[in-house]
Amino acid sequence: MSRMPTPPADHQVDRIRRFNRFYTRQIGLLNEGLLDSEYSLTEVRVLYELAYRGPLTAAALGQDLGLDAGYLSRILRRFEGRGLIDRSRSAEDRRQVLVSLTDAGRTTFQPLDRASAAQVAAMLSGLSASERESLLQAVSTIERLLDPIRKPEEPYILRSLQVGDIGWIVHRQGVLYAQEYGWDESFEALVAEIAAAFVKAYDPIWERCWIAEREGEVVGSVFLVRHSPEVAKLRLLYVEPSARGLGIGRRLVDECIGFAKAKGYRTLTLWTNDVLVSARRIYQAAGFRLVKEEAHRSFGKDLVGQTWDLTL
Amino acid sequence: MSRMPTPPADHQVDRIRRFNRFYTRQIGLLNEGLLDSEYSLTEVRVLYELAYRGPLTAAALGQDLGLDAGYLSRILRRFEGRGLIDRSRSAEDRRQVLVSLTDAGRTTFQPLDRASAAQVAAMLSGLSASERESLLQAVSTIERLLDPIRKPEEPYILRSLQVGDIGWIVHRQGVLYAQEYGWDESFEALVAEIAAAFVKAYDPIWERCWIAEREGEVVGSVFLVRHSPEVAKLRLLYVEPSARGLGIGRRLVDECIGFAKAKGYRTLTLWTNDVLVSARRIYQAAGFRLVKEEAHRSFGKDLVGQTWDLTL
DNA sequence: ACAGATAGTTGACTGAGTCAACTATCTTCG
DNA sequence: CGAAGATAGTTGACTCAGTCAACTATCTGT
Known part of the structure; x- marks a missing residue:
């Protein structure tokens, strides 16, 4: 039986919209720190995806990140030129290009990843232990409530x-x-x-x-x-x-x-x-x-x- | 004597970073809905700020939204051309231009505002009443913990x-x-x-x-x-x-x-x-x-x- | 065998946003 | 009181992130 909840109250909507503006600024500040690097935010996202989920086909990469195929192709070409990635034709489907990080790519990505983690760590360091627990509980709650595709959840x-x-x-x-x-x-x-x-x-x-x-x-x-x-x-x-x-x-x-x-x-x-x-x-x-x-x-x-x- | 909290655990940092990626997508989906309008996201942000906090000087507007002054000037000129705003020299400081929404501007802004609210309402409609309360508790917790402009720390x-x-x-x-x-x-x-x-x-x-x-x-x-x-x-x-x-x-x-x-x-x-x-x-x-x-x-x-x- | 779809590349382009130079105005300091 | 420096806003020139379309190569389904 489908749920048919009451329409949300205006004040509930307003609080979520205010939170969204607040959190957009929060994320923006974290991303600004990241942009001190020579790579754009989108480029870092590509490296991140390859580091944690690679190797991937270009099509899958573009799909995951919501990127235009032509645009991604140019990004990957630049990365290949700098020795950050390898590209090779898939033996199974010669339309597909398999993309993987090289050692140089991982070496380049690591400080970016650490810098990103360090920023979040700095943000958390301003909080006490119980404040951190509260924060983590809060973000888990939001993910659980808003993420439709999180089931099945990670195993315990x-x-x-x-x-x-x-x-x-x-x-x-x-x-x-x-x-x-x-x-x-x-x-x-x-x-x-x-x-x-x-x-x-x-x-x-x-x-x-x-x-x-x-x-x-x-x-x-x-x-x-x-x-x-x-x-x-x-x-x-x-x-x-x-x-x-x-x-x-x-x-x-x-x-x-x-x-x-x-x-x-x-x-x-x-x-x-x-x-x-x-x-x-x-x-x-x-x-x-x-x-x-x-x-x-x-x-x-x-x-x-x-x-x-x-x-x- | 400065506080010296323990460094956050890696898993705590990772969970915040994952939440940030998740919530960036969430906000992006909401913004995509908004971009079905003829106005860009930045333009809507300008209208929003003028609707809720106007009238404002151009300098204050740019400051609030983090926009390049030249870029903002062009946006405001386009808005003025469409009759959405009035611009006038401040009597107190003739360097300053005061910007306010016109009736036409408000009329244009209202459906955009309502569309944005409707998207959030749709998101909340998928939740039960107690799930909404949990969500609102969670966003309040995050704002309280991360917002730097909250009061200087209360005494214990x-x-x-x-x-x-x-x-x-x-x-x-x-x-x-x-x-x-x-x-x-x-x-x-x-x-x-x-x-x-x-x-x-x-x-x-x-x-x-x-x-x-x-x-x-x-x-x-x-x-x-x-x-x-x-x-x-x-x-x-x-x-x-x-x-x-x-x-x-x-x-x-x-x-x-x-x-x-x-x-x-x-x-x-x-x-x-x-x-x-x-x-x-x-x-x-x-x-x-x-x-x-x-x-x-x-x-x-x-x-x-x-x-x-x-x-x- | 062929039509349609997918994968990836490249050309051309739009427009968001940046940077610098400029004019007008205000404030501060000697 | 005048000049220097700063602020406000505008405009020109530009970069580049990202989009769209056309193309080639390959695969799938009928």
Whole structure:
């Protein structure tokens, strides 16, 4: 069913237009810095595309960058004359010319790339760590909302715990469960306690933590701890809203199950609350059975706690 | 003393650069729609500026839009020829020409303005109401963080604990002490434990936490807990590198001392490590005395722990 | 085998924008 | 108070980014 949202308010339109003017100036300032080089902005874009996606046919290059074929041809000829690129006829389709950067081309491009990165780094350096996080969250939000072709999004990786993860996971779960369920600080404190205990008592033979990371950002995590020699416990599963629907939650649970089986545990147990509907669906799909339920008041709310077990 | 924030991570720089490329395309698409008119983008920008900020002198107009004076002169002459603007010598300074839109100019500009607004409205129409709010939040965040003409930095405020703070403080201390002193995850776990314990056992009569916040971002914090009926304990003092040198650390310690005195404690105690030089200076300046020292190995390092007391 | 499409090149051109030289006017300084 | 220097705006000459069309070579589909 197609969505039929209300027309946007004038003030919403005006704010986006103001942002567009503001950000056009921002990008213009960054590009001005770049134009201190002997290459035009378009030329640098061509080099960039070849450096990161090359080799490419001229047609593909022009398509990617939205350039007139005749104009591109002249740019490439100049680059070839300067030894920055090689051009060769494709063996498969002799209409096509394959373009690749030479070593000299890469050497020429590197300082331009670094200069561009340095400008952005300088811009970010004026911000504190949490301001940077806010900025990055904001740009991710805009890309996610406005970019129609970003699906399927880049894959995530799973990795182990690093410095800063514990606090970040505590922070994000605190904020998210407050936003989504109205839970108070005591939930965040519980998460902090569990995570701290995991680190302090960590036994790498029997216990593990998986961090889902995408583009350098944590997008989910889960912990498995040794409850008893035969029982493992899955704790603190969470997935960022911006990364939901990609199977990350399922994947994290599957990793736990795989690890628990490999270690010879007989049972994988977990405690959740009934309002965590998405998580519960994952557990049920994985074969967990509800073994206990009890009402309790926690985190400033009346909740129904549930214990689920999976026989391995 | 100048701020010395940590250099941004490469992945942070890369994400901003990717966003810039993405948003340049976004703006380009919007501008392409505009160029279906008989006016160039620059001409429309001139009309826009005159419509919203006119009348203006030609010099001011060129300054605002970053246009070459000769080029602008020609644009204005074309507009005058079409009856879109009036130009008149300023009575105050006869070098200056005052430019204003005529009724015909406004009539010409209106559909261009509406077309531009309609494009943004169409873009927003593809989003749900909450997605629009997220988008608007995100663009406001970017403007607030990157716009150089925002107010000279606001002073910080001190406030009490909110959801998300615990995790954030754990995260930042974990990251900072790893960067600055090479401490491992166990330090972060300790911070998590202490912070969690503070929340779980919080007694608002005898204990307190101060969060230093500036422009919506946490820039420091300290906790005071009840060690015994007569002894208060200061814990987890930290200040963000980007906010150091502003007296925040001293202020947080002073707040602790004031609160401890007000509550009738006799002693304010704290444990630190000798490598935390800036913190130690603050404690000494506040009158704390070193009462115990012991070597220990923690956080992956050989350290010298120190206990300092202040008699109130 | 041929028509139509694609890939790439080159010629001719437009127009956005730059740079310099100029006139008129205002401000500052000796 | 006059002259030098700066500012405002205009015009001439020019560059060059980019567009459009015509062309050759090659590939695909009927």
